[in-house]
Amino acid sequence: MLTIKNLHASVDGMEILKGLDLEVNAGEIHAIMGPNGAGKSTLGNVLAGREGYEVTAGEIIFRGKNLLDLEPEQRACEGVFLAFQYPVEIPGVNNTYFLRTALNAQRKYRGEPELDSAGFLRMVREKLEILHIGDGLLHRAVNEGFSGGEKKRNEIFQMAVLEPALAILDETDSGLDIDALKTVADGVNRLRDETRAMLVITHYQRLLDYIIPDKVHVLAQGRLVVTGGADLALKLEEQGYAWLEDGGIEALETDGANEGPNS
């Protein structure tokens, strides 16, 4: 579904991603872990098409299309969804109105009929019930005055409504209490099926207790340096990331999908 080859990306002239390779198949959940400043969020933003992230080399193929040729909204319509690390507050724009406009923009792009107000509301209420989110957020402005947890729940709610083919969760777990964490995990697990893929970017292993990934990658110094199974996350939790700098990569048992920086 997603193939990233030799991706180099810079922010303000500083190279953050330095030759990243990644292959994600439909039905898979991949976790991207790594120390602060390794480039995890840059990867998410490059995939979503945020301005200011300049791709200097490499390619990203998503369902046969060159993602880098597409505008952010075209990527969204093709099925890419980024759950923001810092969701933006938009005063004056009603959450329900926003989400219906977004969903209908995507449906129109795909040649599907647009949903009317009643049909949309019915669908939205079902999603809220499944995710155990109150309907209070329907009447509020997008993220305005939301607590950190509410903002992240709103991201997951949007994801549930838009049903993307590829969902990228950018540190969605950071700063969440256990209940909010379960909502996030619930949202991801309910969307999980053979046709979709997820990229879970996280600093901590905690979220991966609830979302069991198929693969775990360690992103350090702009590249994926180690790839393993779900148990790799546990090892990282135990040992931290310091060993990456001590030449410890060779010592780690990996499935050999990626090379280490020292090899």
Add this chain to the structure above:
Amino acid sequence: MSELHTDLQSGNWSGKDLNLPGWAKNLRKNAAEQFRMHGFPKRTDETWKYTVSSLQDLQDIRLDRGTDTGYPGQSLAHDLPGSGYRVNLLNGRMVGVKGTLPSGVKLLDMKDALESETDGLQSVLETLSGLQGSRTSSHGFSALNTATLGAGLYIHVPPGVDAGRMHLNWAVSQEETTRLINSRICLLIEAGASLEIVERFGNLQNSTHTTNVVVQAELQNGATLNHVRLQAEPDSACLITRTEISQLSNSDYSYFGFDLGGRVIRHDLHSSLLGPGAKANLNGAYLLDGNRHVDNHARVDHIAPDGQSDQYFRGVASGSSKAVFNTAVCVHPGADGSQASQSNANILLSKRAEIDTKPELEIYADEVIASHGATVGQLDEQAVFYLRSRGLNEQQAREILTTAFCKSVSDRLGDPELATVISQRMMDVMPQAD
């Protein structure tokens, strides 16, 4: 001497020959003298410099001679929905009414009110000539308005009566000459009474008139006036308005102005909190495109203690348009315990558009709570990206954000039905980025 001075002197204007009481004749005479001496505002009048530059030449303008061709009526189709008494004004004069007024509420054509010397009118009218104060050209338009006094309305709400909503639909007949139309609205709202006026300015395209309206209101103890104004003049017309509100104790004045059209729009909005505990709540949105000019000056004078004023204005400018917004609060000596807030934010959608905002705050009293802020900026690019990342195209994203910005003003209206209609009108004319 300009044509207009000749008109004024020769009496070649509508309403010249009214049978006026002595005090009204004096008002006219003094104002005519002031206008003859100082004329229209000039570039050297600090608060008028931008307006005057945009107004272009006033030399050729003529006073309206009152050759009415009939109210355009349905062809305007701008009437706002909802209940209420409806008053149609053509070229500044009352030409039709619809609905039933609550018992005791008086609505008179200004001409009849003057000729019959209706109770209360004299004191309200003389308030303005007192406020005119400095005899300079900066009050040229209101001086001319008083000098030609005779068109407009007098509305009197007796104590304790809720007069409900009154629509004032302003229209101008189509004529070849560039005319200056003068009209005066006087409101006397007695103790504990309340009134809502909804003004709508919206004329046929290509009309090159300039309308000069002065609205004066006296709110007695505990009176309430809710004042809504939807201005959607064609790009060829100018509108100069001055609103003067005198507020006695615990009275409540709210203003909601929406400027959606017009070539040059100038509004001086002024409230004096004369009695303790009076409240003035001034709100406005101005949406500009093309070469339009909108110039708003809002001022509240806190004269008595414990008054509250809240000013909330939002502006959007695109193309080569220009918006000026002045917000001023003065807390006078003795007006202790006053609360004042001023908020003005603007979005520039084009490099050629210009917005000048100037908040002013003067405090000469104790225990005053005051805040003010004024910004001019662009749309939040983080928000634009957020919307795009969900599938909205860039234009949609920008439109939604601009609309939300302006809607924050209509959302402050107490009536959700009217708020919905006005926000839709704003959406219809929402300026586009270059």
